[in-house]
Amino acid sequence: MAAEREPPPFGDGDVEAEGDDLEFREAEGGEDLFVSTTSTLESSPSSPEPASLPAEDISVKSNGPKSDTLLDDDHEDLFAEATDEVSLDSPEREHILSPEPTPPITPVSPTLIAPRSEIKISHPMMFDRSKEIEEEANGDTFDIHVSVSDPEKVGDGMNAYMAYRVSTKTTLSMFNSKEFTVKRRFSDFLGLHSKLAAKYMHVGYIVPPAPEKSLVGMTKVKVGKEDPSSADFVEKRRASLERYLQRTIKHPTLLQDPDLRQFLESSELPRAVNTQALSGAGILRMVNKAADAVNKMTIKMNESDAWFEEKQQQFENLDQQLRKLHTSVDLLVCHRKELSANTAAFAKSAAMLGNSEDHTALSRALSQLAEVEEKIDQLHQEQACADFYLFAELLSDYVRLISSVKGVFDYRMKCWQKWQDAQATLQKKREADAKLQYANKPDKMQQAKEEIREWEARVQQGERDFEQISKTIRKEVGRFEKERVKDFKTVIIKYLESLVQTQQQLIKYWEAFLPEAKAIA
Amino acid sequence: PGASLAAAAMMQEGLDDGPDFLSEEDRGPRPVIVDLQTDAILQVDISDALSERDKVKFTVHTKSTLPNFKQDEFSVVRQHEEFVWLHDAFVENEDYAGYVIPPAPPKPDFDASRDKLQKLGEGEGSMTKEEFTKMKQELEAEYLAIFKKTVAMHEVFLCRVAAHPVLRNDLNFHIFLEYNQDLSIRGKNKKEKLEDFFKNMVKTADEVLVGGVKDVDDFFEHEKTFLLEYNNRIKDAAVKADKLTKSHKNVADDNSRISSTLHTLGTQDSTDLCKFFLKVSELFEKTRKIEARVSADEDLKLSDLLRYYLRESQAGKDLLYRRARSLVDYENANKLLDRSRAKNKDVLQAETNQQLCCQKFEKLSESAKQELIDFKTRRVAAFRKNLVELAELELKHSKGHLQLLQSCLVALKGDN
Numbered sequence: 001m002a003a004e005r006e007p008p009p010f011g012d013g014d015v016e017a018e019g020d021d022l023e024f025r026e027a028e029g030g031e032d033l034f035v036s037t038t039s040t041l042e043s044s045p046s047s048p049e050p051a052s053l054p055a056e057d058i059s060v061k062s063n064g065p066k067s068d069t070l071l072d073d074d075h076e077d078l079f080a081e082a083t084d085e086v087s088l089d090s091p092e093r094e095h096i097l098s099p100e101p102t103p104p105i106t107p108v109s110p111t112l113i114a115p116r117s118e119i120k121i122s123h124p125m126m127f128d129r130s131k132e133i134e135e136e137a138n139g140d141t142f143d144i145h146v147s148v149s150d151p152e153k154v155g156d157g158m159n160a161y162m163a164y165r166v167s168t169k170t171t172l173s174m175f176n177s178k179e180f181t182v183k184r185r186f187s188d189f190l191g192l193h194s195k196l197a198a199k200y201m202h203v204g205y206i207v208p209p210a211p212e213k214s215l216v217g218m219t220k221v222k223v224g225k226e227d228p229s230s231a232d233f234v235e236k237r238r239a240s241l242e243r244y245l246q247r248t249i250k251h252p253t254l255l256q257d258p259d260l261r262q263f264l265e266s267s268e269l270p271r272a273v274n275t276q277a278l279s280g281a282g283i284l285r286m287v288n289k290a291a292d293a294v295n296k297m298t299i300k301m302n303e304s305d306a307w308f309e310e311k312q313q314q315f316e317n318l319d320q321q322l323r324k325l326h327t328s329v330d331l332l333v334c335h336r337k338e339l340s341a342n343t344a345a346f347a348k349s350a351a352m353l354g355n356s357e358d359h360t361a362l363s364r365a366l367s368q369l370a371e372v373e374e375k376i377d378q379l380h381q382e383q384a385c386a387d388f389y390l391f392a393e394l395l396s397d398y399v400r401l402i403s404s405v406k407g408v409f410d411y412r413m414k415c416w417q418k419w420q421d422a423q424a425t426l427q428k429k430r431e432a433d434a435k436l437q438y439a440n441k442p443d444k445m446q447q448a449k450e451e452i453r454e455w456e457a458r459v460q461q462g463e464r465d466f467e468q469i470s471k472t473i474r475k476e477v478g479r480f481e482k483e484r485v486k487d488f489k490t491v492i493i494k495y496l497e498s499l500v501q502t503q504q505q506l507i508k509y510w511e512a513f514l515p516e517a518k519a520i521a
Numbered sequence: 522p523g524a525s526l527a528a529a530a531m532m533q534e535g536l537d538d539g540p541d542f543l544s545e546e547d548r549g550p551r552p553v554i555v556d557l558q559t560d561a562i563l564q565v566d567i568s569d570a571l572s573e574r575d576k577v578k579f580t581v582h583t584k585s586t587l588p589n590f591k592q593d594e595f596s597v598v599r600q601h602e603e604f605v606w607l608h609d610a611f612v613e614n615e616d617y618a619g620y621v622i623p624p625a626p627p628k629p630d631f632d633a634s635r636d637k638l639q640k641l642g643e644g645e646g647s648m649t650k651e652e653f654t655k656m657k658q659e660l661e662a663e664y665l666a667i668f669k670k671t672v673a674m675h676e677v678f679l680c681r682v683a684a685h686p687v688l689r690n691d692l693n694f695h696i697f698l699e700y701n702q703d704l705s706i707r708g709k710n711k712k713e714k715l716e717d718f719f720k721n722m723v724k725t726a727d728e729v730l731v732g733g734v735k736d737v738d739d740f741f742e743h744e745k746t747f748l749l750e751y752n753n754r755i756k757d758a759a760v761k762a763d764k765l766t767k768s769h770k771n772v773a774d775d776n777s778r779i780s781s782t783l784h785t786l787g788t789q790d791s792t793d794l795c796k797f798f799l800k801v802s803e804l805f806e807k808t809r810k811i812e813a814r815v816s817a818d819e820d821l822k823l824s825d826l827l828r829y830y831l832r833e834s835q836a837g838k839d840l841l842y843r844r845a846r847s848l849v850d851y852e853n854a855n856k857l858l859d860r861s862r863a864k865n866k867d868v869l870q871a872e873t874n875q876q877l878c879c880q881k882f883e884k885l886s887e888s889a890k891q892e893l894i895d896f897k898t899r900r901v902a903a904f905r906k907n908l909v910e911l912a913e914l915e916l917k918h919s920k921g922h923l924q925l926l927q928s929c930l931v932a933l934k935g936d937n
Contacts, residue, residue: 314789314791317789318786318789318790321782321785321786321789322786324782325779325782325783325786328775328778328779328782329775329779331775331778332772332775332776332779335768335771335772335775336772338768338771339765339768339769339771339772342761342764342765342767342768343765343768345761345764345765346758346761346762346764346765348761349754349757349758349760349761349762350758350761352754352757352758353751353754353755353757353758355754356747356750356751356754356755357751358743358747358751358897359897359900359901361901362900362901362904362905365904365905365908366904369908481791481792484792484794485792485793485794488794488797489794489797489933492797492801492933493930493933493934496801496804496926496929496930496933497930499922499926500923500926500927500930503919503920503922503923503926504923506915506919507916507919507920507923510912510915510916510919511916513912514909514912514913514916517905517908517909517911517912518905518909520901520904520905520908
């Protein structure tokens with residue numbers, strides 16, 4: 001493990017501060033790596049890609065020889081899966097894990113307000129979604145549960161990193177045991193995502209994006225600042241890693257993936273190097289860059305695409321509105337935190353005023369007002385947490401998920417284009433062959449015939465691929481939308497319940513204060 | 522007996538008339554002040570107000586049986602500067618040195634509100650029609666609220682004066698109430714403003730000087746210590762209460778934006794969520810209204826209360842200062858008398874002067890004591906009233922909010 005800690009030097013050989021979460025030269029490094037990998041894949045005789053699109057897989061290189069064979073196996077599995085017509089109601093596809101967070105808002109909360117409370121790194125999981133064995137109204141059962149917990153700092157200084165405990169409980173037979181726990185670091189998650197994205201996105205599966213990297217957040221944690229803001233950052237990350245895994249295992253196809261299994265089960269995971277290029281956003285950026293190139297061509301699609309066009313537009317609109325909503329909710333979180341701070345300041349001031357007041361009963365009432373306001377401050381803090389962890393994070397998750405959806409649509413376009421290109425090339429080869437007929441050069445004609453056969457095969461494959469990806473996307477979008485509806489309903493209802501709790505508490509506090517105010521004589 | 526009891530009750534009510542601004546629910550009848558001696562009624566209120574470009578015109582309406590007024594009921598139009606003139610006239614009047622002079626109302630300030638309305642107008646192109654209309658309504662409501670508040674504050678000032686047994690008979694006050702032409706109060710010119718500034722500076726230095734001397738009278742010594750500290754702390758509390766109220770308003774506004782976007786999502790979603798979003802959007806809009814009310818009520822019952830008693834406690838401090846000044850004058854007169862006697866020169870003059878100073882001081886002390894006791898009574902009553910009302914309003918809004926949330930949740934869960 002230690003040997004793998006140094007990332008291979010990128011082009012300009014700058015000394016990098018080590019750490020798996022530093023975002024240096026992500027774009028350039030990524031692209032360099034991209035190009036080389038693509039060529040590696042295409043030149044390899046036992047190319048694992050039956051689909052003629054390069055897989056754009058960065059991780060093939062990074063994880064040693066083992067993963068190549070895995071990839072082969074996977075592709076067989078992958079295509080078996082795809083043609084298997086896994087119905088929407090198959091048991092594996094059943095709702096595996098509800099993304100519901102825990103209802104009770106306990107006073108010990110990961111506060112988003114910096115100076116005023118002591119935060120330990122491992123505080124009770126307020127919005128821990130995995131502890132629930134929820135029954136949905138339609139009687140789904142749960143075959144697998146995953147949770148991410150107990151962040152622990154490993155090492156010191158800039159080489160430090162956070163290790164998270166990933167715990168799985170399952171009845172599925174594909175796993176070696178029923179309950180198991182491993183330690184993973186952030187780059188491991190990124191590595192998992194990059195592998196899954198590489199394998200599945202280009203054939204139309206919507207792969208959930210990994211959480212974002214954060215240079216500032218992580219640096220603070222590394223440097224050892226034990227302040228509430230770094231605790232908040234770690235908690236935010238832990239929660240987002242958990243949601244990421246839960247979404248991933250809910251996907252019936254991804255759940256079958258051996259890389260995912262290895263991630264959940266293996267005590268030792270080969271270190272995902274080159275993670276500078278592996279952030280979820282990084283991959284999506286690359287995907288979308290490819291997409292942009294595609295979109296610049298005027299692609300005339302045929303009729304069956306009305307559905308696709310419509311869906312793309314819908315997702316575009318949804319994206320726009322979700323981003324807008326997310327900004328507004330972010331602002332709400334901000335203002336709620338301010339409200340909390342101002343309430344606390346007022347409480348102190350009221351206490352001082354109560355001290356000065358020389359009328360005894362009024363003085364006491366003012367002190368009590370100060371106490372009430374202090375308690376209300378605590379309520380605001382908790383509500384700000386709910387605002388963030390339930391509402392804001394839901395929206396930010398979906399903004400990124402939709403990027404993934406858009407990426408998949410763009411892969412389809414690329415696939416179509418490849419098919420068209422193959423047809424064009426075939427046409428050219430046929431013309432060349434026809435010319436050769438007249439020139440009567442037997443050796444060249446043999447070659448020409450061979451090439452024609454080759455390109456005919458490629459055209460057929462291109463058509464098959466296109467139909468396959470179209471079919472997969474239709475299914476995936478159906479599944480995605482179903483999940484989206486469930487997710488939004490569940491989380492927003494949970495959020496409204498948090499608002500209910502806040503109001504109930506407020507009522508208690510003011511009801512307690514009212515007689516005190518009346519008692520002023 | 523019956524009449525005087527009722528009269529006493531009304532008198533008490535008049536004294537208790539603390540800064541109960543804007544509680545639209547309980548804007549009860551204006552206190553009718555009955556003078557026990559003359560049995561005359563004096564009722565003052567602001568019956569109307571007009572907000573113009575850069576000024577507010579208040580219609581001051583008086584009902585009185587006092588003989589010196591030409592009519593029983595009459596109205597005049599006054600502007601803010603005239604209220605300030607009246608207040609300053611009281612302050613400068615030596616005869617009123619022993620009273621807590623009702624603090625002048627603050628200047629009407631619509632600048633912030635006007636700026637917001639202007640910005641809204643400029644940004645009209647960048648938002649949907651519904652958003653624009655909604656924001657416009659909100660800003661107009663805000664403008665209206667500020668307007669109502671300034672009316673209330675000016676009214677309270679007049680009521681306090683009308684309730685004061687001596688000030689109510691002040692000639693300037695009567696002119697203010699009755700003279701139906703322009704009082705021609707010009708704003709202070711530069712020179713006068715500069716004079717004021719220096720006067721304040723000298724006063725402050727004196728305050729420190731005089732404040733440092735321990736008073737022989739326990740009551741006043743206590744009052745001095747108390748008022749100095751209280752004034753500072755209530756100033757801080759008023760500032761913090763203001764910030765608190767503004768934060769609440771910000772949270773309210775955020776709810777509005779969230780509601781708008783949810784509405785759009787609801788109209789364009791291709792799944793089941795469209796109904797869901799629309800319901801939640803409605804919830805957030807209603808939440809905004811409630812949060813805005815919470816903010817407004819906190820402003821009224823807490824911020825305004827604190828601000829008002831900040832001004833009153835300042836007036837109390839001013840009274841203490843005047844008494845201390847008068848004490849210094851008295852002590853100086855004593856010293857002068859001693860010197861005169863020693864030199865045996867101008868003794869009579871010195872004696873007269875000393876007697877005058879003595880009388881002035883004692884009269885002032887006596888009325889100051891009563892005034893400060895009344896101030897405390899008023900303050901306690903006002904705080905009690907406002908804190909009770911604050912708690913009641915908070916409860917009302919929280920209960921309303923809770924019910925709103927619960928019925929929305931029932932509807933949302935029922936749809937599943």
